[in-house]
Amino acid sequence: MENSRRSFLKVAGITALGVGTKPVLNVFASSGGHVEEPKPEVSKNEKALTAKKWGMVIDTRKFHSAEDLEPIIDACHKIHNIPELPEPRHKIMWLWEDEYKHVFTHREHELVNDRIKHLPFLVLCNHCEKPACVRACPTKATFKRDDGIVLMDFHRCIGCRFCMAACPYGSRSFNFRDPRPFIKEENKEFPTRMKGVVEKCNFCAERLAVGKLPACVEASNGAITVGDLDDPESEVRELLRTNYTIRRKPDLGAGPSVYYIV
Amino acid sequence: MLELALKGDKKYWGWIIALLAFIGVGFAVYLKQLDFGLGITGMSRDVSWGFYIAQFTFLVGVAAGGVMVVLPKYLHDYKAFGKITILGEFLAIAAVTMCLLFIIADLGQPMRAFNVILYPTPGSVLFWDMIVLNGYLFLNIVIGWNVLEAERNNIHYPKWVKPLIFTSIVWAPAIHTVTAFLYCGLPGRGFWLTAILAPRFLASAFAAGPALLILLCLIIRKVTKFDPGKEQIQSLAKIVTYAIILNMFFFLCEVFVVFYSRIPSHMSHLQYLFFGLHGHGALVPWMWTAMIFMGTSIVLLVIPATRKHEGVLAFSCVILFIGAWIDKGLGMISGGFVPNPLHHVTEYVPTIPEILITLGIYAIGLLVLTILFKVAVNVKEEVGGLKDSCESC
Numbered sequence: 305m306e307n308s309r310r311s312f313l314k315v316a317g318i319t320a321l322g323v324g325t326k327p328v329l330n331v332f333a334s335s336g337g338h339v340e341e342p343k344p345e346v347s348k349n350e351k352a353l354t355a356k357k358w359g360m361v362i363d364t365r366k367f368h369s370a371e372d373l374e375p376i377i378d379a380c381h382k383i384h385n386i387p388e389l390p391e392p393r394h395k396i397m398w399l400w401e402d403e404y405k406h407v408f409t410h411r412e413h414e415l416v417n418d419r420i421k422h423l424p425f426l427v428l429c430n431h432c433e434k435p436a437c438v439r440a441c442p443t444k445a446t447f448k449r450d451d452g453i454v455l456m457d458f459h460r461c462i463g464c465r466f467c468m469a470a471c472p473y474g475s476r477s478f479n480f481r482d483p484r485p486f487i488k489e490e491n492k493e494f495p496t497r498m499k500g501v502v503e504k505c506n507f508c509a510e511r512l513a514v515g516k517l518p519a520c521v522e523a524s525n526g527a528i529t530v531g532d533l534d535d536p537e538s539e540v541r542e543l544l545r546t547n548y549t550i551r552r553k554p555d556l557g558a559g560p561s562v563y564y565i566v
Numbered sequence: 567m568l569e570l571a572l573k574g575d576k577k578y579w580g581w582i583i584a585l586l587a588f589i590g591v592g593f594a595v596y597l598k599q600l601d602f603g604l605g606i607t608g609m610s611r612d613v614s615w616g617f618y619i620a621q622f623t624f625l626v627g628v629a630a631g632g633v634m635v636v637l638p639k640y641l642h643d644y645k646a647f648g649k650i651t652i653l654g655e656f657l658a659i660a661a662v663t664m665c666l667l668f669i670i671a672d673l674g675q676p677m678r679a680f681n682v683i684l685y686p687t688p689g690s691v692l693f694w695d696m697i698v699l700n701g702y703l704f705l706n707i708v709i710g711w712n713v714l715e716a717e718r719n720n721i722h723y724p725k726w727v728k729p730l731i732f733t734s735i736v737w738a739p740a741i742h743t744v745t746a747f748l749y750c751g752l753p754g755r756g757f758w759l760t761a762i763l764a765p766r767f768l769a770s771a772f773a774a775g776p777a778l779l780i781l782l783c784l785i786i787r788k789v790t791k792f793d794p795g796k797e798q799i800q801s802l803a804k805i806v807t808y809a810i811i812l813n814m815f816f817f818l819c820e821v822f823v824v825f826y827s828r829i830p831s832h833m834s835h836l837q838y839l840f841f842g843l844h845g846h847g848a849l850v851p852w853m854w855t856a857m858i859f860m861g862t863s864i865v866l867l868v869i870p871a872t873r874k875h876e877g878v879l880a881f882s883c884v885i886l887f888i889g890a891w892i893d894k895g896l897g898m899i900s901g902g903f904v905p906n907p908l909h910h911v912t913e914y915v916p917t918i919p920e921i922l923i924t925l926g927i928y929a930i931g932l933l934v935l936t937i938l939f940k941v942a943v944n945v946k947e948e949v950g951g952l953k954d955s956c957e958s959c
Contacts, residue, residue, distance in 0.1 A: 393610030393912070406908040409831070427908075436753050442692035443681040462681050463604070463674015466692050468614040472754020474907040478614060478674065480605035499603035500674025556753045 351515030355532035357452040358507055359561040361543045362426055366527035370424045373401045377426075379523035380505075385496045387486035396477040398505040399428045399520055410553055420566060426520075426528075429454060429475040429505035430552060433559025437467035437476065446502070452533075452561055453507045463500040472556050476504045533561065567715060570944040571937040577789075581936065585929045592926010595919045596671065604674055607920040612912035613903040615672070617895075617920050621927070622668035624774075624895040626745045627767060629661035629702065631775010633738030634805050640731050646797050649946075650783065652717075653794070655710035656938035657779060658738075662703040664931035671923055691747045698741045705734040710938075718945045742767045749902060757835035757902040760823070766816040767894075773809035774890035776802045777883040784880055786939065792946040803879055807867040810886055814860060838911070839901045846911045849901070852892050859889030 367373060380386075380399040387396060401424040405412035408425075431454045438448050445460035446467050468476045482499045490496065494510060497503055507530075508518035521528045531540035540563075543549075549563040574582075599606050609616040635654035638644035670676050687693050709730050716723035746764035749755070780802050783794035824832045837843050839853045863886035865872075872878045900914040916924070 391605065393608075393612075394605050395611055397611075402908060406910060409907075409909050439689050440692070440752070442687050442690040442696070443678075443685045444687050445681070460678070460681055460685065461675065462678045464669075464672070464692060465614045465674070466690070466748070468611075469749075469755065469903075470752050472752075472907050474612070477611055479603065480607075480609070481603040498675075499605075502674075553754070558753065 349514050353512045353515055353517070355451050355538075356534035357532060357561070358431065358512075358530060359452070359533035359540050359563065360431075360507075360521075361529045361540050361547075361549065361563045361565060363527045363529075363543070363547075363565045364423060364425060365565060366525070367423065367426075370401060372527075373424055373426060376520045376523045376528070377401065379519040382489065383491055383508075383511075383519045384494055384506075385483075385487050385491055387483035388488065389481070389483070389486050391480075394480040396479065396483065396503065398477075398503070399426060401425060402427050408550065408552060410555060411550065425564065427473070427475070428520075428562065429507075430473055430558070430560030430562045431505075431507055433561065434557065436470040436472060436558060440466040440470035442466065449509075453509050454504075455506055455509060456501075456503055458495065458497050458501050458503065461501040463502065465502060467502055472553055472558060473560070476502050478502050567711075567718065567941050567945065568937075570941045573944075574940065578940070582933065585933045585936070588929035589926050589933065592923050592929065595922045596926065598919065599671075599923060600676070604672075606917060608915050608917045610912055610914065612906040612910065613900050613914035615899050615903065616914055617916040617924055618668045618672035620895045620899040621924055622665050622672070623745055623767075623898060624891055625661045625665045625668070625931075626699070626742050627771030627890075627894065628775045628778060629658045629665065630738045630742040630768070630771045631773075631779070632658035632661070632706070633735055634772055634776045634809075635779065635802070636731065636738075637735050638801070640735065644801070646795065646801060650779070650794050650798050652710055652714050652942045653779060653782060653786075653939065655706045655713075655734075656942055657775070657782070657935065658706045659703060659710065659938060660931045660935035661775075662699055662706070662741075663934050664927055665699055666703070667927045667930060668924075671927060691744060691751060695741075695744050695748060698737065698744050702734070702737050702741050705730055705737060709734060714942055714945055717949060720949060739768055742771050754907045755902050756829070756831035756833075759832070760820060762816050762820055766813065766820070769809050769813035769816055770890050770894060771809075773806050773813050774887055774894075776806045776809070777886045777890075780806065780883050781880060781887070782939070784876065786943055790943045790947065791950070792943045799876070799879070800874065803867065803873050806883065806886065807864070807873065810860060810864055810867065810890075813890070814864060834905050834909070835901050838904050839897050843905060844911045846904070846913050848913050848915060849897055853897050856889040856892035856897070859885040860893070863889065 377399050381397075384398060386398060389395060404416065404420050404423065404425060407427055431452055433452070435446075435448055435454050437446050438454060441447075442464060443460050443462055445457045445462070446454065447457070448454050463478070465478055468478060479497050479499045479501055484496050484498075487496060508516070508520075511518060516522075518528075518530055521530055529539050529543055531538035533540060535541060543565065544563060547565045549565050551560045551563055554560070595606075607616055607618075632654035635647045635651050639647040639651050670679065673679060682693060682696050709727055712727050713723045743764045746767040749758035750760060750763040752758060780799055783799055783802075787793050821836065824836055827833075834843060838846065839849050841847065842850050863882045866878055866882040867873050867886075872882070904913060905911045
């Protein structure tokens with residue numbers, strides 16, 4: 305009696321185990337490649353602008369004062385639903401302006417000519433070749449795409465701000481409070497963010513995907529150019545070939561993809 | 567054994583209720599932070615880590631410091647420390663608990679904290695910090711509890727605990743090394759970008775942790791029937807002495823390199839902390855206080871007569887602890903952010919809500935510490951008479 309009960313339990317247990325693992329096994333079987341199941345297809349917009357390695361050249365000779373930069377910054381911030389917060393310390397900036405001595409801290413010298421000394425420079429995420437922020441992020445919420453663009457997943461970010469400490473260019477902002485009430489005119493085509501996540505310039509990845517140039521490029525009257533740094537025939541390569549350009553803090557080895565003609 | 571923490575006199579319960587009150591206030595303010603966002607703190611775009619992360623850093627040190635009683639006991643068979651190893655382990659539990667809470671308090675999206683496990687990223691030092699901190703907490707809970715329970719039953723602790731003890735001895739420096747690596751591997755922050763950071767962290771940890779332990783031993787002797795022992799306290803004092811001297815030495819090495827090389831991106835942070843920069847110098851008086859406190863404690867600890875005098879020793883430990891706290895819990899983190907990578911000076915001052923949440927977390931730590939120490943001390947009192955005959959304890 306005892307014996308038969310035990311063997312019954314054994315069989316019942318094994319059966320239960322079998323029933324329980326069936327769905328799991330199914331998953332393994334389907335991922336094994338024997339069964340051809342239609343994969344969800346990600347269709348690419350035919351008009352999408354693509355590059356092997358995106359880069360930007362900013363011709364600072366075409367700018368003369370802060371007023372020249374304002375429409376460019378506005379275009380970026382408007383399209384990306386950047387809030388205007390009352391507290392300066394909560395400020396969110398994707399694209400902004402600063403003086404030469406702050407932007408090029410390693411090149412600054414007192415006797416630099418007047419034009420450079422007083423000229424405002426555009427500052428943004430450098431979309432580095434070896435981004436320190438991506439390395440620091442503990443959840444891969446910030447990542448580098450194959451085409452060189454460094455992006456943020458706002459839904460995965462835990463708000464630890466390790467990336468902000470890691471970025472040597474001060475390019476990242478944190479939502480210290482809910483930004484939504486402070487967005488003047490919401491652009492429905494780009495997501496707004498919630499409190500507690502980090503954000504930064506995304507090289508207008510959402511615009512490139514539908515064949516549009518980045519907002520800053522469009523608003524710059526030809527002063528900002530983007531293109532493929534890997535393509536010798538590209539416009540950015542032509543600019544780099546024919547002009548002397550500098551990058552921010554090249555000695556750190558991060559490999560910024562934003563070049564400045566001075 | 568936990569039931570031992572449920573019996574206590576009026577003073578004990580008064581203390582517990584006071585701690586609960588602080589916890590209650592801290593929690594209420596935390597709910598406010600959860601609702602509003604981290605904007606209720608003094609942190610900014612430029613100083614993106616503040617008081618929370620600084621306390622976390624300091625307390626990792628206190629936790630690691632606990633190993634200074636465990637190591638001599640198990641690696642050098644220094645029997646006198648057998649009496650107080652449990653205090654070191656339980657202190658570590660309380661300190662790591664606070665560390666984890668400070669990290670949670672600092673997250674912008676705490677409900678997503680598990681993303682660190684869901685999307686493990688071994689390239690990120692924060693991932694490793696999560697592992698070493700939780701591992702250290704686990705090790706100390708298992709070891710502390712089993713050793714104490716064995717002591718209570720007057721038997722030797724189970725054999726499988728021993729390998730865990732050795733693991734914890736290696737693990738302790740690891741938690742603070744990994745914590746230093748959070749900062750010293752970042753390319754654009756000259757203040758932290760130094761190989762001496764991890765050694766410096768460890769030295770200050772092995773000074774501040776045992777200094778706190780000495781103070782706790784003195785308190786225990788006063789309020790309970792258990793005497794941690796004169797020899798034990800003096801041995802700890804010597805450890806504290808060497809560690810604080812090393813801490814000062816490492817710091818001066820840093821000062822030499824930074825100011826002799828005169829590289830601005832490294833120099834400007836120390837200038838900000840000790841002399842002020844572009845008219846900003848909120849931390850200057852604090853930093854000098856820290857230096858004077860740590861310097862004075864070195865003098866008082868090195869001279870045998872003052873070290874052996876328990877009153878003076880207690881004073882030395884208090885100022886050392888305060889000095890180390892200012893150095894790490896105040897200057898170390900915001901100092902690294904000022905000036906920012908574009909050489910702008912944005913100062914950071916913690917806000918009242920931020921301080922209340924911080925106090926709440928400290929109160930939780932003290933509550934955990936009180937309960938654990940109460941249990942440990944009661945066990946010690948119970949077995950009191952048998953103590954000297956029990957080799958294993």
